[in-house]
Amino acid sequence: MTRTRVNVWTVSKGSEEAAAWEPWHPVLATYAQVVWDMQRLAESNPDSWLWAANTHGYPGPQRNEATWYTCKHKSPWFLPWHRAFLAWFEATVRKLGEDDGWALPYWDYTDGDPNHLLVPPEFLVEKCTIRGQQKDNPLRVIDRQREVPADIVALGDELAEYRFVRRHKRCGFGGSDVEPQDGDTTLEMQPHNFVHGALGGLMGHPETAGRDPIFWLHHANIDRLWSVWRGLDGSLDADRGGLVGEVADQWESAHFTFGGDGDVSVFRAPDMIDPSSPGLDYNYDNLLLTRDQHEQIMLKRGVIKARDDSAGGGPMALDDAGGGDPDLLWQVTGASEQGLVVHDDGDSVEVPLDSDQVAALGLVEVAAQVPAGLIVSLEGVTADGRPHAFYLVELAAGTDAPRRRVGRISTFGIGPAQQTPASITFDATDLAPQLVDDGWSGGPLVVHVRPDLDQVRGAVAPGEAGLQIEQVTVSQRP
C-alpha cells in the first residue's frame, strides 16, 4: 500500500485561533493523539516517544541501548539514515494510531510563501482535543521559535550540486567521503541545519531534536527535497554513479537498525534511494519547484558541471555515471598556522599559500589569472559551550582588503557532545574574480569568521569560546 505524505499546510487549520477551537484534520489529529500516547510510555519501551527521540540522540552520558544516538550527521549516510528513521517512526505511529494509511506530513518552508515560514499553528496552540477531551497540546514546545527566516531556507547551492557524494574536501548533495564533514552544497547544511538552528530550543541540538514533534515534519521535508533533487536533470544519485571512494564500497552492505531487541527493524542503504520501493512505500503530493527556483538551480548546475568538465579533460554527459572524478585533482595549497577562536566580535586568520605546492599543481600563473577553483575549509570546528546558531565566513585578499562573504555555517551538531571536530567546506570559486580585483595575486588570504548578527539571540556566555576552528585551508585545482 503506497501512502502519500502531504504538505502540512494543506491539512492545517491555518491560524492559531482555528487550531485552538476547530477539529483538526485527521492526519494531524492522529499524530497528536499518538504523540500523546507515546509520551506516556516508559522510555524503555521501543514504541515510546523518548525511545524514538533517543534513537536520534540524547543528552548526558552514554547509555546502553545500542540503537540509541545512532543519527548520522556530517556524513554521506545522513540522508539514507534519516529516511529509514522516519519510515520506522511512521510505522510506529501507524501501529499505535491503528491507521494503516497514515503518513507523516511535511513542513514545506521553501515554497516562497512567507506564511509557510511559520511553524504550523497546530504546533503552537496550548490545548487540543484528544479522544474528545481537551488536553495540553503534545505538539507544542515552549522554547522553540515560531518561524524560520526566509533567507536561511532559500534553496540554491545544494540542489544545484549534481553529485550525491564528492571527495574530501568537496561536498556533494549528500555529503563527502570523509566524516565528519559538511559543506555549502549539502542538503544537510542548508536548509536542514539552518532550520534546526533557527528554531532553537530542543530542535537546536541533535541530542534533543527528536523530542520536538516538529522535528519529524522538518525531516519529512528534507526527505522530500532529496526526491526533488533526484528528479532534476543530471542528478547523479547514489544508484546513478553519484558515489565515490569507500562510500561506494560500503553502500551496498550498509544498513540501519532501529527499535529494541525484541522488535528490530533493519533498513538497507540501497533500499533507501527510492521512497516507492518495497519497505518504504510512500510518495509525496508535490515534488515541484517554482519556475524561478528551477531556472536558477539549473543555471548554477550548468556552471558547476562545466567547471568539472574543464578539470576532468573535457565535456562529459551528466548521465555518464562511470565518468572521471574531477575531485581528485584538487590539492591543498594553503593552510593557516593558527586556528580561530570566535567570540562575539569574530576572529581572523591569515592563510598563506605554499609556493611549491602551487607550482606543483601547475598554477604558477595564479598571480596573473583568476584561479579555476578555490575551496576554503574550516577544519576541526568545535565548541566548548553553546555557540551561536549561525556564523558568517568571509574571505579577503589581504588584511585591509574588503571582506567577501563565502557563506554561513550552522552550529547544529557542533558542540561538546560531538566526539570528533567537524570540517566545513565552502566553494569560493565564484569569489575568485573579486579577490583578484581586490588585489590578490597569489599571496595570503584572510579568513574572517563572526556570529551572524541577524540571527544572534543573546551573547555567548563569558568565558566560553563560542566556536573554535583548529585550522583553515585553501584548496585549488588546475
Added chain:
Amino acid sequence: MTTLHAPAAPRAPARTWRAPRVVRKHTGAGAALMGGSAVAWVLLLTVPSPWAVMWLLMVVAMMWPLWLRPADRTWRATFRRWRVPAVVVLMATTTGLWMTTGIAVHLVYSTVVPQSRAWLWTTACLALVLAINRTSRRRVLLANCQRMSVIAPRGRRALRTAVRQGWRGWCRCALLCGPVMLAMVPAHDPVLMVGGSFAVWWEQNHPRSWRDPIPVWVLSVLAVLSALDGVLMGGMHG
C-alpha cells in the same frame, strides 16, 4: 536521464590543461601499505622468527590494511614534500603502539599463563570479543572508526597532527580489535591470524553493519577451534 547542456561557459582556466579521467582508488601511501602487508604475510607464513619479530610482522600484515584510509587522507591533506614524512609518522605511531602493547601483554602472559593453558587465553580473548560485540559502546566506536582529526599540511604541525591521528586511531583500534590481537599473543597460528584478520577487515569495511553476523560467525568458529585444540589436542598449536 536527460543530459544537461551547460548554459553558461565556465571561466577560462589559468592555463590549457587536460587531465586524464581519474579512476585510482588509493594514493602512494595506500599502495605502500598494501605492499608492506603482503610482504609481511608471506614472511609470517613462511619464515619462523623470534616472537617479537613475528608480532611486528603480524601487526604489519593485519593492521596496515585497516589504515589505508587514514594514510590516504593524510597523504592528500599534506603538501607534496610532507606527504611521505607525515604518513611514515602516522604509521610508525600506530605500529609502535601495537608493538609496545604486544610486548607488555606478552610479558604478563608468559608470567601468569602456563604454556599448556595457552588455548585458554586465546579462547577467552575470542569469547570476550563475542561478548561485547553488540554493545552500545562498541557500536559507537565502530561508527567513529573512520573519523579523521585535522591533519596540518606542512612542517612540525604536520608531524604532530599525524602522531595525534595515529594515537587516536590506535585507541579506537585497540578497543575494537584489541581482543582479537591479544588472542594471538601466545603464538601466531595461521588459521587464527587469517580468520581474525578477515573478521576485523570485514567489520571495518562494513562499519554500519554492527549487527553483521559474518565476523561473529568467523570469530565463533575460531573460538571453537581454539577450545577443541585445547581440549582434544592439549593445545599443541598453542
